[in-house]
Amino acid sequence: MSGTDRELVAHLMRRAGFGATQDEIDILELRDYEDIVEDLLNPEQFPEPEEDVARRYWIALNNPDGPNYPAYWIYRMVNTLRPTEEKMALFWHHLFPTSAGKSSDPPSSNVQIETFRRNALADFETILLDLAKDPAMIYFLDNSENHNGEPNENWGRELLELFSMGVGNYTESDIKNAARAFTGWTFTQPIPLDPYARYPSEFLYLENDHDDGEKSFLGETGPFNGEDIIAIIVKQPATAKFLSRHLYNFFVADEPQVPAWDNVPPLDPDAIDILVKAYIDSKGEISAMLRVLFNSEFFKNGRFKKIKSPTELVVGTVKIAGGMKFPEPGHTGMADAAAAMGQGLQLPPTVEGWHTGKEWIDGGTLTERVNFAVNQLANTSADSTKKIVDYLSAEGGTASPNQLVEACVAATGCTNVTDETRSALIESAASEGVLSFNTETATKSSAARIASMLQSIVSSIEYQFA
Amino acid sequence: MVTKDAKKPTLVVVQLAGGNDFMNTIIPYSNGLYYDYRPTVRIAEDTVLPINDELAFNPNAAPLKELYDSGDMAIIQGVGYENSSRSHFRGMDIWHTCEPNSVATEGWVGKAIRELDPSGENSLTAINFGRGLPRAMVASGATATSIGDLDTYGLMTGVQAEQQRTQALDLFQRIYTPAIGTGPVQEYLARTGVDVLRGAEILKNGIATYSSNVEYADNPIAKSLRDVSRVHIADLGTRIFYTHHAGYDTHANELPTHPKLLTDLSRAINDFFRDLRNHNASENVVMLVFTEFGRRVQDNHSGTDHGAGGGAFVIGDRVNGGLHGAYPSLDLSDLEFGDLRHTYDFRGLYSSLLEQWMGVDSNPIVGGTYEQLPLLSRA
Numbered sequence: 122m123s124g125t126d127r128e129l130v131a132h133l134m135r136r137a138g139f140g141a142t143q144d145e146i147d148i149l150e151l152r153d154y155e156d157i158v159e160d161l162l163n164p165e166q167f168p169e170p171e172e173d174v175a176r177r178y179w180i181a182l183n184n185p186d187g188p189n190y191p192a193y194w195i196y197r198m199v200n201t202l203r204p205t206e207e208k209m210a211l212f213w214h215h216l217f218p219t220s221a222g223k224s225s226d227p228p229s230s231n232v233q234i235e236t237f238r239r240n241a242l243a244d245f246e247t248i249l250l251d252l253a254k255d256p257a258m259i260y261f262l263d264n265s266e267n268h269n270g271e272p273n274e275n276w277g278r279e280l281l282e283l284f285s286m287g288v289g290n291y292t293e294s295d296i297k298n299a300a301r302a303f304t305g306w307t308f309t310q311p312i313p314l315d316p317y318a319r320y321p322s323e324f325l326y327l328e329n330d331h332d333d334g335e336k337s338f339l340g341e342t343g344p345f346n347g348e349d350i351i352a353i354i355v356k357q358p359a360t361a362k363f364l365s366r367h368l369y370n371f372f373v374a375d376e377p378q379v380p381a382w383d384n385v386p387p388l389d390p391d392a393i394d395i396l397v398k399a400y401i402d403s404k405g406e407i408s409a410m411l412r413v414l415f416n417s418e419f420f421k422n423g424r425f426k427k428i429k430s431p432t433e434l435v436v437g438t439v440k441i442a443g444g445m446k447f448p449e450p451g452h453t454g455m456a457d458a459a460a461a462m463g464q465g466l467q468l469p470p471t472v473e474g475w476h477t478g479k480e481w482i483d484g485g486t487l488t489e490r491v492n493f494a495v496n497q498l499a500n501t502s503a504d505s506t507k508k509i510v511d512y513l514s515a516e517g518g519t520a521s522p523n524q525l526v527e528a529c530v531a532a533t534g535c536t537n538v539t540d541e542t543r544s545a546l547i548e549s550a551a552s553e554g555v556l557s558f559n560t561e562t563a564t565k566s567s568a569a570r571i572a573s574m575l576q577s578i579v580s581s582i583e584y585q586f587a
Numbered sequence: 588m589v590t591k592d593a594k595k596p597t598l599v600v601v602q603l604a605g606g607n608d609f610m611n612t613i614i615p616y617s618n619g620l621y622y623d624y625r626p627t628v629r630i631a632e633d634t635v636l637p638i639n640d641e642l643a644f645n646p647n648a649a650p651l652k653e654l655y656d657s658g659d660m661a662i663i664q665g666v667g668y669e670n671s672s673r674s675h676f677r678g679m680d681i682w683h684t685c686e687p688n689s690v691a692t693e694g695w696v697g698k699a700i701r702e703l704d705p706s707g708e709n710s711l712t713a714i715n716f717g718r719g720l721p722r723a724m725v726a727s728g729a730t731a732t733s734i735g736d737l738d739t740y741g742l743m744t745g746v747q748a749e750q751q752r753t754q755a756l757d758l759f760q761r762i763y764t765p766a767i768g769t770g771p772v773q774e775y776l777a778r779t780g781v782d783v784l785r786g787a788e789i790l791k792n793g794i795a796t797y798s799s800n801v802e803y804a805d806n807p808i809a810k811s812l813r814d815v816s817r818v819h820i821a822d823l824g825t826r827i828f829y830t831h832h833a834g835y836d837t838h839a840n841e842l843p844t845h846p847k848l849l850t851d852l853s854r855a856i857n858d859f860f861r862d863l864r865n866h867n868a869s870e871n872v873v874m875l876v877f878t879e880f881g882r883r884v885q886d887n888h889s890g891t892d893h894g895a896g897g898g899a900f901v902i903g904d905r906v907n908g909g910l911h912g913a914y915p916s917l918d919l920s921d922l923e924f925g926d927l928r929h930t931y932d933f934r935g936l937y938s939s940l941l942e943q944w945m946g947v948d949s950n951p952i953v954g955g956t957y958e959q960l961p962l963l964s965r966a
Contacts, residue, residue, distance in 0.1 A: 223676065461718045468676070470722070478772075482775070482776060482779055486719075488783055489719070495746065499746070549757075577755060577758050580759055582776045
């Protein structure tokens with residue numbers, strides 16, 4: 122075996138991470154596909170992003186319980202050497218959407234994202250247990266108001282409906298009993314860290330506020346505590362199926378929105394069966410499920426079957442342009458851009474999370490997407506343009522309109538351009554003739570043409586797909 | 588597409604983001620409790636602009652007082668809802684969706700748009716001036732346009748050279764021309780792209796001939812309302828405009844910051860209506876000014892914290908001006924966790940505007956029947 126098709130590498134990196142540059146693909150294509158997958162699924166062998174410089178620029182990060190800082194998360198997505206870890210943190214944020222906007226001063230959402238990162242590829246039981254103990258989640262779904270004798274069902278209900286099993290697989294009585302089992306699961310009040318900040322809240326179990334009576338839950342009975350409830354949930358076939366469908370929707374192809382899952386069958390029932398089997402065989406190990414997923418034919422054949430989420434569009438485009446390598450003050454604009462496209466990180470609209478796929482797009486968000494991508498690629502001295510100048514000028518000092526289009530299509534990863542789009546691009550390029558790199562002036566004007574071509578490609582319909 | 592003959596009722600919504608201090612906007616200046624609660628963040632009695640023996644405008648709101656005195660401004664006192672949220676995000680959400688007890692995804696303006704333009708034939712039926720759409724304007728099947736900067740609105744606005752931009756737009760149009768058989772999602776994208784192009788073109792041509800002898804101030808709310816005015820005067824079929832004025836979260840340094848906000852807001856609104864009148868375009872416009880909550884009754888020696896009941900304004904030629912509803916009691920025993928208790932449900936305010944002005948059934952939009960105020964007289 123030797124090497125992997127470039128387009129397949131690009132597909133894997135777009136889905137398992139946030140895309141790869143041509144330079145990165147040059148290296149990866151020499152390796153076997155399965156090896157690349159193993160690297161992605163074993164992130165701990167690669168160093169974490171260096172934080173020193175980031176903390177110096179964005180001093181708010183030094184506050185352990187500081188306000189949410191999505192621009193820093195985007196910076197990590199751009200620069201991480203562990204792309205699947207960061208992508209899975211985003212997946213868990215989609216699945217367990219917790220808004221930092223519930224009150225003016227909630228427990229830190231940054232701590233929660235850090236937990237998602239740590240548990241990126243862990244087993245589902247650990248993931249749910251840490252989620253149940255996460256102060257931001259406890260506060261968001263009112264489990265701090267869930268008391269012995271006065272249960273609050275918010276967390277118990279969403280745990281079953283949105284976070285693990287999906288509607289139709291449990292009864293109202295199961296919800297009530299789950300809520301009772303989580304009574305006393307709360308968090309410490311934050312301790313001030315003079316003069317500016319606070320130590321983060323921590324999980325707190327109040328035994329005397331816990332209802333230790335008998336509970337019936339999904340056919341089992343006992344004096345269950347929260348751990349028992351989660352242990353029972355992760356054994357359910359419905360859980361395996363629900364999580365599999367979420368992974369399919371996030372990594373393979375756009376499914377209908379989650380509320381429809383109860384009565385609309387999966388796009389590819391066989392694929393869900395394969396993922397369910399991986400869940401059962403591995404006892405819910407996410408890395409095992411993703412190993413099966415990334416190596417499957419349905420994944421490899423799923424190219425460009427998803428609309429890029431705003432975060433994927435922002436990070437992917439910044440990577441293509443070679444931007445955001447070092448922290449800069451203006452970078453908060455990257456998070457604002459994703460928010461304007463409909464995905465405010467750490468501020469999901471509801472506990473149901475973002476509606477994905479086609480629902481990312483309306484007139485306003487499409488305008489934001491196009492203008493953002495065009496602006497990122499405007500600079501003729503950006504990596505994106507410079508590399509193409511080097512590449513096209515290497516052979517004889519001139520390049521044809523055809524070569525220009527092909528080089529730009531490859532650089533943007535937009536290899537799904539239709540024949541119609543490709544001819545439109547070539548005709549537009551041909552109207553200005555052959556590109557010359559023979560003099561400094563000629564090279565400069567060719568660089569401008571390359572930047573314009575890149576801009577046209579990233580504003581296309583095809584570029585909206587991952 | 589757009590009927591130019593009939594001047595249809597139009598609503599302009601101005602959202603004061605951050606929680607406007609209603610007590611320092613419409614001041615209970617003859618009530619001793621006001622001065623007790625506000626040892627620092629108070630407006631001196633000898634500077635206020637009295638409405639009657641009890642209430643007065645903040646001195647920085649003189650241009651609003653002028654509208655009030657001419658009978659074109661209704662002050663809706665004590666607007667709010669039970670168990671008012673003190674969170675900006677959640678509070679604004681409740682105002683946007685009319686759902687205080689659960690998280691909803693559809694907004695009241697969006698649902699109204701769906702009634703006004705059920706087939707979504709005019710992408711300019713509703714316009715937001717700002718970035719992204721506020722939740723209030725989102726509803727499935729409702730078309731709304733969001734404009735950051737009216738003068739540069741559209742696609743490829745970052746492309747500086749005119750010729751290059753034209754070329755890029757031509758190419759965009761060609762790529763987005765709907766092609767049959769590419770798939771439903773691709774076709775939807777194509778249609779959306781073409782709509783954006785067309786909307787931008789209509790706007791650009793529509794505002795090209797605008798001229799005015801009203802000189803708006805140079806600040807964000809003045810700029811937004813001038814944009815609303817330009818598009819309204821262009822008569823492009825827009826029925827609902829939405830914009831916001833930020834900065835009302837005055838926890839600290841309220842004394843220097845709040846007057847500036849009120850000055851900018853009041854003058855912008857006054858200039859806006861003068862501009863419309865000069866263009867004979869005011870009689871079909873009503874403006875709603877609201878905020879997500881009022882502020883804490885007791886000051887914190889520098890500013891005021893998040894509160895509950897607040898107030899709203901409804902302004903326009905057809906508005907029944909004056910005081911509506913009741914100013915919340917300042918008595919300690921009447922306060923709700925130290926905040927003014929609301930006396931009127933905001934959903935009643937929306938219902939009044941929807942039924943009496945926009946002519947749509949409010950019940951399905953606000954989720955029930957709420958007491959209306961006699962705010963409007965339609966000609």
